[in-house]
Amino acid sequence: MKLSLSLISFLAVAGVGAFAPYRATPSHLAPTSSSSSTSLNQFGKLGFDASNLYYTPEEEQAIQTQNKISAYLIELRSKRENKNTVLRSNLGKTVLISGFEPTDPSASEVLDFLNDEDSPHFGFSKIVVIAPDLKVAKKRLIGRNARYTGLLDKLDFIEGESSSSIPTVEQLADVSSWISHVGGGDNMMSQLASIADVAEKAVGVKNVAILISGANGVGVDAIKEAEDMLKSKATTFAYTLLIVPEWNNEPEALCAYGIANASDLDSAPFKEGETFSREESLRILTECLAIDQAAGKCVVANAAKETNSLENMLIQSMREIGFKRIEEVEHMVTVGAKGYTGMIAERESGSAWEMAPEPSDEEKAGWAKTKEEQDEINRQKQLEIRKQNDLKKMATEWAQREYLRKQLKFHVNLSEEEFIEVIWDRAMFEADLKYRTMQGQAVNESEERKKFKEAQERKKLEAYKKEQERWKKLQMEDLEPAEEKKPINFSRF
Numbered sequence: 001m002k003l004s005l006s007l008i009s010f011l012a013v014a015g016v017g018a019f020a021p022y023r024a025t026p027s028h029l030a031p032t033s034s035s036s037s038t039s040l041n042q043f044g045k046l047g048f049d050a051s052n053l054y055y056t057p058e059e060e061q062a063i064q065t066q067n068k069i070s071a072y073l074i075e076l077r078s079k080r081e082n083k084n085t086v087l088r089s090n091l092g093k094t095v096l097i098s099g100f101e102p103t104d105p106s107a108s109e110v111l112d113f114l115n116d117e118d119s120p121h122f123g124f125s126k127i128v129v130i131a132p133d134l135k136v137a138k139k140r141l142i143g144r145n146a147r148y149t150g151l152l153d154k155l156d157f158i159e160g161e162s163s164s165s166i167p168t169v170e171q172l173a174d175v176s177s178w179i180s181h182v183g184g185g186d187n188m189m190s191q192l193a194s195i196a197d198v199a200e201k202a203v204g205v206k207n208v209a210i211l212i213s214g215a216n217g218v219g220v221d222a223i224k225e226a227e228d229m230l231k232s233k234a235t236t237f238a239y240t241l242l243i244v245p246e247w248n249n250e251p252e253a254l255c256a257y258g259i260a261n262a263s264d265l266d267s268a269p270f271k272e273g274e275t276f277s278r279e280e281s282l283r284i285l286t287e288c289l290a291i292d293q294a295a296g297k298c299v300v301a302n303a304a305k306e307t308n309s310l311e312n313m314l315i316q317s318m319r320e321i322g323f324k325r326i327e328e329v330e331h332m333v334t335v336g337a338k339g340y341t342g343m344i345a346e347r348e349s350g351s352a353w354e355m356a357p358e359p360s361d362e363e364k365a366g367w368a369k370t371k372e373e374q375d376e377i378n379r380q381k382q383l384e385i386r387k388q389n390d391l392k393k394m395a396t397e398w399a400q401r402e403y404l405r406k407q408l409k410f411h412v413n414l415s416e417e418e419f420i421e422v423i424w425d426r427a428m429f430e431a432d433l434k435y436r437t438m439q440g441q442a443v444n445e446s447e448e449r450k451k452f453k454e455a456q457e458r459k460k461l462e463a464y465k466k467e468q469e470r471w472k473k474l475q476m477e478d479l480e481p482a483e484e485k486k487p488i489n490f491s492r493f
């Protein structure tokens, strides 16, 4: 059956699926048919060679495929019964994380995802971390943001022999959800078995999401064995197993990725030296914990760097259409490239897959509007992220310079890191002033400095009592650097 042509050409005209990495050609020049005679005879007419404004046949092919994929995704979405991702109803209030080394960035990243205000699907009021050295763990995981993001109120710690210790059934008494990280080394299988055994015995535990990283050396048989083991042991809880190669430091949502069912593998999924974004793997893992359809899934994820790969195109299209991250993860885990290929095959054999009726003009206008709005939102988000990064960088530089100056003058008995933490609000204020000045925005410096100072005074007073209470509750005296007990005399700075 034919894919709705009017839908495809509409998408092409609306720029959906316009292929970013290619030449900066205005989208209205993008050909909507697969004709390869695109360079036309423009040379004489325009007085310059316009042929490089057009696409090569390979590029055109890619655009065609990309547009087809966008059409497929929009159609799938419009036919879905549940417009939003169905979430698990039994995530509960307490999540435990195990297997994360507090000194590794993964530990704070997984906490950030679980405590993200943009992820209202996580209603956890308590996040329990298992760690061998509570002092180190607290110091590492309670950053200067913890007070403002509310993480401080949620965090709780329990001591284990190592960060990969499996909690006891007693320690899991109040836990409803569990996120665990396991290395892909020799004791991978025994770790998995212990997790499954103790989760099975802990009656409150309803959901377990397990991430195996560094699985480059893990063969297909071991992966299938792991899946079978979970399947046979888990009767009182829902599991998701995600397997990835060695981690790298790329931020999430930068690279496209592919996901395959463990049961569909016929050879080892990763090559030696292959890596995958740590942050992305944690995003996929945490979203899977919430996604109802991800229950009982054992999947492998890997980067899809080839721009022409199906996985890459699926992800590009989803991001352009405006899928939320949780929707993207849901689609990749439950349908993926396999689902798309299957649909194409079904269409070619002429069976099943009813076409959606031709979209009405209103629907088309609606899509264009949604896409435009989503583009604008994404653009604003990107700008805001960039601005915040710039500000943080400027503030850090300001604080480092200030530290050097104070150090020369007063021999401040604080490490640079501690100094920056103490002076951070001021540093951000200075950075913001500078940023706006550089942008040519109106800045009334003396007035703003006065206001800032007043606000800081008020904040200090308000925060003082509250902080004392909270810090006591968390036995923060372990954590508090000695010099903070003696208040720092800010008027010296």
Ligand SMILES: *[C@@H]1O[C@H](CO)[C@@H](O)[C@H](O)[C@H]1NC(C)=O
Residues within 6 Å of the ligand: 259, 260, 261, 332, 333, 334, 335, 336, 337, 338, 339
């Ligand atoms: C996993 O397998 C199911 C059943 O064959 C299939 O529908 C789905 O698309 C597969 N998922 C992925 C990510 O390949």
Ligand SMILES: *[C@@H]1O[C@H](CO)[C@@H](O)[C@H](O)[C@H]1NC(C)=O
Residues within 6 Å of the ligand: 413, 482
């Ligand atoms: C600076 O701090 C260290 C340990 O934090 C302490 O041993 C030392 O006496 C302090 N020096 C001064 C001058 O306060």
Ligand SMILES: *[C@@H]1O[C@H](CO)[C@@H](O)[C@H](O)[C@H]1NC(C)=O
Residues within 6 Å of the ligand: 444, 447
């Ligand atoms: C800055 O604000 C103060 C107080 O509002 C005002 O007196 C002063 O004129 C302002 N300066 C400029 C340059 O606008």
Ligand SMILES: *[C@@H]1O[C@H](CO)[C@@H](O)[C@H](O)[C@H]1NC(C)=O
Residues within 6 Å of the ligand: 489, 490, 491, 492
């Ligand atoms: C803080 O430092 C200022 C200036 O050095 C000084 O006048 C003031 O008495 C100090 N305050 C305290 C509480 O030590």
